[in-house]
Amino acid sequence: MSPSERKTLQGADRENGATRMRDVARAAQVSTMTVSRALKDPAKVSPEVRKRVAEAVAAVGYVPNKLAGSLSSSRSNVVGLIMPSIENSLFSSTIQGISDVLRRHDHQLMIADTGYSAEAEEAAIRAFLAQRVAGLILHDTTHSPAAVAMIRRSGVPVVENGTLTPEPLDMVVSYSNEDASRAMTLHLARLGYRRIAFVSLPLAANERSRDRRRGYLAALEESRLAADPRLVLEMPPGLASGAEALLRLVEGGGDPDAIFFAGDVLAIGAVLECTRRGWPVPGKVAIAAFDNFDLLGHLVPPVTTLKLPRLEIGRRSAEVLLDRITGRSRAAVAVDLRFEIIHRSST
Amino acid sequence: MSPSERKTLQGADRENGATRMRDVARAAQVSTMTVSRALKDPAKVSPEVRKRVAEAVAAVGYVPNKLAGSLSSSRSNVVGLIMPSIENSLFSSTIQGISDVLRRHDHQLMIADTGYSAEAEEAAIRAFLAQRVAGLILHDTTHSPAAVAMIRRSGVPVVENGTLTPEPLDMVVSYSNEDASRAMTLHLARLGYRRIAFVSLPLAANERSRDRRRGYLAALEESRLAADPRLVLEMPPGLASGAEALLRLVEGGGDPDAIFFAGDVLAIGAVLECTRRGWPVPGKVAIAAFDNFDLLGHLVPPVTTLKLPRLEIGRRSAEVLLDRITGRSRAAVAVDLRFEIIHRSST
DNA sequence: GGCAATTATGGTATCGATACCATAAGCGAC
């Protein structure tokens, strides 16, 4: 073997099982260009050659090398998704929506999670840009300056979808956490509740929780209800946490007649605690939730909640991203999706 | 511009924001090879040059191109994961475990879901092989012949982790669905239950459900309990489905004293239905579940269930895969992880 | 001090595909 042939081997059996386009070309008695065209733009190739190529592909078991293809065409079919946590099932509908649309358009999905750390987000963005992703979907809406700079330099289209942030990097697809929270609070007020408590996840470093708290306060003001600090709580996520919040509020002297749990599974924990103690809901206290877990409708009593378009957020995010990736659009859209209040017997 | 320069532009400002290694090399006054080494094997470069390169990288905002790198080195740092559904929260712990380990080892995760179709699995495998993934993790354990052939040809290491299948493609990391189901049934028998019903997801095309049914039947036989077809049910997934199964069994003439729900959220739906009807559990009927949702421990009453190592399955899958990817091992391991029975007051 | 061994760096071919250009063949119109 001459020194100029690093590890080039002729014929189909090479150490590495992968066959190349050249092998297909040889088998079909055409050039690699023709194979390339037969695969990605069949109309440009005569029916007879197209058939020969198809047979050759099957015969040698050819699987195209997208690394080479993307490098050469500087076009990639991979979209990167970065979210705080994979385990949190709230995000899984959104991922499903993204995945559905990407698959239909022959794109792949790469996922990374940050554990709620901006530093980890920056690392994930860097890694994805290194993979030359065609686009990014970010759940978070706050990013490190370095991350923003990298994204800007790279020019990849980006969708953020955690909340309807007023100053997106590029595109946003979400619902308004503030409006949703406000709507639910107003709903409770209209039902006649006067001492409405509010429980959220910690506000620090979570724009979504801050938006929700803001909506709650706005609704109180509109309803001419006094904001009572004894009725506002920040709790860590989790079922036990919801139960604890319930107890603290009910026994804390604030005397709430309704509690709005604006996050995670807190409301579920609280309702189960009521069952455990035999407290009637809404007799003892009314309970409303933020997220549309199926389970909320099956609890005893069924829980009033918001129906959020999580699947749709995923779908639309992928769609607007693909529009930009394929060049069908150059607009920096902001999509505000609808939410809905599902009234059930817990309020 | 000469015709030989397709779109080569000199200097740092090119239409596309990406800077190349060559730009870094120029800025640091060294060759691209030295830059390459400084980045991936710093010990091979003098401290002074290393520093110059680091500065140049920062100055030009260089993000390496992994497409080019992987193509050249025929080494990739992407792992593909294929599972039936992303939305099903059962899988999310496993994904989290995989993601945690991969991130620590500087690898990326690509995800596809099949919607429980073997055809879609084959397409996903083909797409991942086209991306030249370094390894595959498959949740399913049954695959189309074409899929098996592609994987074999490609030579990529594979981990399956849906169940401890006896004839894996390559490696397995899982627990034994059959043993777990058998253990829970024996547990119920030891508690004195004599008419133990069994509810699972549809058996067709689901090796896991079949394994579980087999374990149930084996345990009945060991316990010298008669198998009664009126006590065995297949139900679609979902909360409502669990409630319906409960009613069918209780009112179906089989007269069960315990029901073992071997899948999804069926048990949760059943327990909530009992709450709704005021049926005491286990007074009216005992209920046991298969999966360790947090929620099961918070229901009223808390539900006896199996603790399955879902996070650990993810972690170990990633670990054994990385061992093979990095060449630390050539063994086709099969890892049997432990499960545990969590006894609670529902039985 | 001389020579082998080691360390630091660069040159060039190559990974496997695609873009661009060139060219050959086919075809209708006048």
Added chain:
DNA sequence: GTCGCTTATGGTATCGATACCATAATTGCC
């Protein structure tokens, strides 16, 4: 019949990195 146009195909440079080899500079050792 010839011209011009379209259609089908191939040649070659290139994407951005790495592998391999060569070579220069430095060190160690008897």
